Structures are given as structure tokens and as C-alpha cells.
Amino acid sequence: MKMKDRTRYIACMGMFTALAFLAVVLTEWIPKVNGFLSYEPKDAIIVIAGFIFGPMSCLILSILVPLIEFLTISSTGPWGFLMNAVASCAFTVPAAWIYSKKRTLGGAVIGLTLGMVFMTGCMLVWNYIVTPYYMSMGPVTEVAAKRKIVGGMLASVFLPFNLIKGGMNAGLAMLLYKPVVSALRGAHLVAPSKGKKGKFNLGFTLFALAVLTTFVLLFLVKIGKI
Numbered sequence: 001m002k003m004k005d006r007t008r009y010i011a012c013m014g015m016f017t018a019l020a021f022l023a024v025v026l027t028e029w030i031p032k033v034n035g036f037l038s039y040e041p042k043d044a045i046i047v048i049a050g051f052i053f054g055p056m057s058c059l060i061l062s063i064l065v066p067l068i069e070f071l072t073i074s075s076t077g078p079w080g081f082l083m084n085a086v087a088s089c090a091f092t093v094p095a096a097w098i099y100s101k102k103r104t105l106g107g108a109v110i111g112l113t114l115g116m117v118f119m120t121g122c123m124l125v126w127n128y129i130v131t132p133y134y135m136s137m138g139p140v141t142e143v144a145a146k147r148k149i150v151g152g153m154l155a156s157v158f159l160p161f162n163l164i165k166g167g168m169n170a171g172l173a174m175l176l177y178k179p180v181v182s183a184l185r186g187a188h189l190v191a192p193s194k195g196k197k198g199k200f201n202l203g204f205t206l207f208a209l210a211v212l213t214t215f216v217l218l219f220l221v222k223i224g225k226i
Contacts, residue, residue, distance in 0.1 A: 008189050013057065016049040020065045025073065031223045033161050034153075039219065043091050043165075044172035047115065048180050050096025051108065051173075052190060058096045062088035079134035086126055091119035091166055095173075105204050112173060116166030123162045124154050164218045171212025175205065 020042035032038050042065055050058035066074075066084035074080055098111030132146035178200075184190040220226045 009053065012053070012184065012189050013049070013060065016045055016057075016061060017064055017068070020045040020061060021068050024065070024069060028073075031225075033219075033222055034157050037157070037161050039165050039168065041169060041172055043088050044169040044176065046088055047092040047095050047112070047169070047173045048177050050092050051099050051177055052181055052184070054100055055093045055096040058092035059089060062092055077134065079130060083123075083126060083130060087119055087123055087162075090122040091115040091169065094118050095170075105201065108174065108177070112170035116163065116170055119166050120159065120162040124158055127158045128154060160218075160222060164215050164222060167215030168212060168219060171208055171215060174208035175212065 023041045023045055027039070027041060030039055046058055046061045046065065049061055063085050066081050066088065069084065070078070070081035074084075076083075092115060095108075095111035095115030098114055099107050101107070102110070128147065128150055131150045132143045181190060185192055217226070
């Protein structure tokens with residue numbers, strides 16, 4: 001990578017890091033599911049960076065942004081940082097990898113769908129293993145006893161939450177990718193497209209809006225607002 005390109009890449013990564021962290025800060029008011037599961041839109045921003053720069057950028061941001069959260073605003077400690085980083089990696093890296101192989105609207109949809117499914121399955125395993133070590137569950141003090149409680153929550157709490165979270169971030173990424181990459185190209189921070197100049201795709205935009213709206217409604221149901 002040439003020095004000029006490396007400088008642009010670092011500038012863009014810094015911008016995506018700041019935007020992802022800002023997205024977390026600005027959405028802290030969103031109610032938590034079951035009192036402890038937080039929705040954060042940062043993965044939508046991270047996966048857009050991955051669509052532009054490749055899956056390795058997702059890996060970097062998926063660790064860097066949770067680390068900044070851990071050092072500043074997070075109250076969940078090292079375990080929270082670990083779970084946060086794993087969830088972001090599991091969603092964004094597969095999505096960006098698929099898109100790097102098939103750079104079309106279909107490739108983006110397939111990648112985001114795979115990321116949502118992979119992240120959901122991954123977090124079921126990680127929540128079962130890790131959650132008992134840092135969750136407060138009243139008088140229960142033994143890890144084995146806590147794990148039994150967590151096991152009972154996998155299908156009713158963790159599965160729907162992660163599917164909804166992934167669906168919301170997928171919808172956001174589909175809506176925001178084109179405006180973001182166009183703005184970066186306009187600022188000469190990203191190379192111009194080698195293919196045909198992209199046009200506004202009303203059908204895809206409506207599809208993305210439908211996906212986002214569906215999962216937002218499911219989230220509102222989950223937190224008891226509707």
C-alpha cells in the first residue's frame with residue numbers, strides 16, 4: 001500500500017472508529033432487553049467499513065471500538081469487552097468476507113444474513129459459557145447453578161435478541177452504505193468505483209427500510225413498548 005493510500009486508510013479507520021463509538025454513546029438511552037442486553041448500532045458502521053476496506057478492517061474495528069468502550073463508558077468490565085468484541089467480529093467479518101467475494105447488492109444481502117445468523121449462533125455458545133461469570137442473579141453464587149439459569153434463557157432471551165440486533169444492524173448497513181461510500185469518494189478518501197457508476201436503487205432502499213422496520217418493531221415488542 002502506497003504512503004498516500006495508507007494515510008487515507010488510517011484517516012478512514014479513525015473516522016469509522018469515532019462514528020461507531022459515537023453511535024454507542026448516543027444510543028445508551030435505548031432500554032435494555034431483560035435489563036442487561038444492550039442494542040448498539042455500531043456493528044452497522046463497522047460492517048460498512050468492512051464492505052469498503054475488507055474483512056480485516058472489521059476485525060480491527062471490532063476489537064478497537066469495544067476496547068474504547070471498556071476504557072471509557074462501559075460498566076461490564078473485561079467480560080463485557082470480550083463479549084462485545086466477539087459479537088461484533090461474528091457479525092461483521094463474515095458479512096464483509098462474503099461481500100469481498102461478491103460485490104453486488106445480492107452479495108451484501110447474503111453477507112449480512114450470514115453475519116446475522118453466525119453472530120446469533122456464536123453468541124448462544126459464548127453467553128452460555130461466559131455470562132455466568134459476570135451476571136448478577138440474586139442469591140445464586142455457583143457458576144454451575146448460574147449456567148443452568150442461563151441455559152434456560154438461551155431460546156427465550158439470547159436467541160431472539162441477537163437475531164433482532166443483527167437484523168436491525170443489517171438494515172441500517174444496507175441503508176447507509178451507499179451514502180457513506182459516496183461521501184468518502186467525494187472527499188477523495190476512497191478510490192472511485194471501477195465498475196459502472198451506481199444509481200439510486202429504489203427497490204433495494206425499500207427492501208432495506210422494510211428489513212429495518214421489521215426488526216425495530218420486533219425489538220419494541222421485546223422491550224414491551226408495543
